[in-house]
Amino acid sequence: MNTAIEVKNNIWWVGANDRRTHRFENYWPLPKGVAYNAYVVKDEKIALIDTIEQGFLNDYLENVETLCNGASPEYLVINHMEPDHSGSIKAIMSRYPEITLVGNTKTFPILNNYYGSHCRTLEVKEGCEICLGSRSLTFYMAPMLHWPETMVTYIAADKLLFSGDIFGAFGTLDGGIFDDELDLDYLEEEISRYYSNIVGKYGVPAQNALKKLTALPIKTICATHGPIWRSHIADIVARYDKWSRYATEPGVVIAFSSMYGHTEKMADLIARYLRAAGIHHIRIYDTSETHPSYIINDIFRYKGVILGSPAYNGNIYPTMETLLNELAHMGIKNHYVAFFANKTWGGGALKHFKEFAETIKWEVVDEPCEAWGEPKECDADHCRRIADAMAAKLLQS
Numbered sequence: 591m592n593t594a595i596e597v598k599n600n601i602w603w604v605g606a607n608d609r610r611t612h613r614f615e616n617y618w619p620l621p622k623g624v625a626y627n628a629y630v631v632k633d634e635k636i637a638l639i640d641t642i643e644q645g646f647l648n649d650y651l652e653n654v655e656t657l658c659n660g661a662s663p664e665y666l667v668i669n670h671m672e673p674d675h676s677g678s679i680k681a682i683m684s685r686y687p688e689i690t691l692v693g694n695t696k697t698f699p700i701l702n703n704y705y706g707s708h709c710r711t712l713e714v715k716e717g718c719e720i721c722l723g724s725r726s727l728t729f730y731m732a733p734m735l736h737w738p739e740t741m742v743t744y745i746a747a748d749k750l751l752f753s754g755d756i757f758g759a760f761g762t763l764d765g766g767i768f769d770d771e772l773d774l775d776y777l778e779e780e781i782s783r784y785y786s787n788i789v790g791k792y793g794v795p796a797q798n799a800l801k802k803l804t805a806l807p808i809k810t811i812c813a814t815h816g817p818i819w820r821s822h823i824a825d826i827v828a829r830y831d832k833w834s835r836y837a838t839e840p841g842v843v844i845a846f847s848s849m850y851g852h853t854e855k856m857a858d859l860i861a862r863y864l865r866a867a868g869i870h871h872i873r874i875y876d877t878s879e880t881h882p883s884y885i886i887n888d889i890f891r892y893k894g895v896i897l898g899s900p901a902y903n904g905n906i907y908p909t910m911e912t913l914l915n916e917l918a919h920m921g922i923k924n925h926y927v928a929f930f931a932n933k934t935w936g937g938g939a940l941k942h943f944k945e946f947a948e949t950i951k952w953e954v955v956d957e958p959c960e961a962w963g964e965p966k967e968c969d970a971d972h973c974r975r976i977a978d979a980m981a982a983k984l985l986q987s
């Protein structure tokens with residue numbers, strides 16, 4: 591059945607909702623699913639803009655064939671090679687052997703490695719145009735958003751931007767495809783989690799792309815995930831600007847690991863002292879319970895981070911080590927940090943926290959506190975000093 595929806599002026603959405611994949615990139619949780627958005631531009635010539643994840647191939651091909659109505663598409667524009675968008679390219683190459691694949695110098699090596707070569711390709715550079723008849727496609731490079739080959743496609747006649755992953759979101763499109771048709775409150779965390787988890791490592795490229803793209807007149811943004819933006823463009827652009835500048839709010843994320851409750855007790859003490867010192871936004875996460883996806887998302891929002899772990903076999907607790915590795919890998923900037931630990935034998939967590947602090951280069955607000963089993967009065971005093979130092983930093987900044 592044809593499920594295509596017209597975006598505007600014979601530009602069609604041919605995407606799909608995925609509620610069966612539970613981890614994006616086999617890592618990031620998808621409690622509300624995800625949408626893969628692909629598009630068809632019908633003019634004197636027909637252009638496909640990206641494809642779709644392989645599992646939805648049959649529906650995608652049916653939509654494309656129905657829209658083409660016996661004609662062959664002239665172009666397949668490959669804005670991004672990640673398989674959630676390129677997964678149906680091989681089928682398109684096979685179904686339409688005369689189609690021209692449009693990409694840039696970094697697209698085709700990935701294409702060849704993934705799906706084999708195609709006889710008709712067109713390499714475009716920044717600002718190149720392809721005329722479809724009454725309108726043209728213009729291409730702008732957007733490297734690292736979120737792979738090196740990423741580019742975006744703009745139609746000046748419609749003031750419409752095919753933005754790839756930029757301005758994307760987790761979450762399926764329930765009941766509509768446009769931002770003004772969807773419950774954005776319901777999707778809010780999925781929008782920010784998509785940025786922080788998938789694009790968040792690339793703040794500088796995101797700033798560069800925003801400067802370039804926001805200079806264009808834009809009435810519609812067709813991202814490859816999440817809502818099509820037409821009524822809240824200024825809002826989503828402002829959010830991307832804030833996130834990619836690592837601008838934060840005065841709150842604290844406390845992430846802890848705990849085997850028997852001693853380290854968790856220290857987390858609760860610090861939280862109460864933070865509240866007493868005037869901090870309202872406090873989030874506590876157990877790293878054994880909460881996936882790093884959600885903790886990272888809140889760390890993108892709040893400037894203060896306090897991390898606690900027991901020693902584990904002379905080392906740091908495994909789920910805290912995972913979180914530290916993920917944070918270091920993402921290279922999030924501009925935070926205050928403090929640490930607390932607990933030991934039964936010789937300790938082990940503090941060494942890792944020290945190495946993490948040297949790697950991430952966040953400002954450490956106080957000496958780490960290490961308790962021995964049940965926290966004592968002296969440990970509570972130290973937790974209070976950490977909370978007070980963190981609060982002072984946040985409230986003065």
Ligand code: FEO
Binds near residue numbers: 675815
């Ligand atoms: Fe939605 Fe980077 O692919």
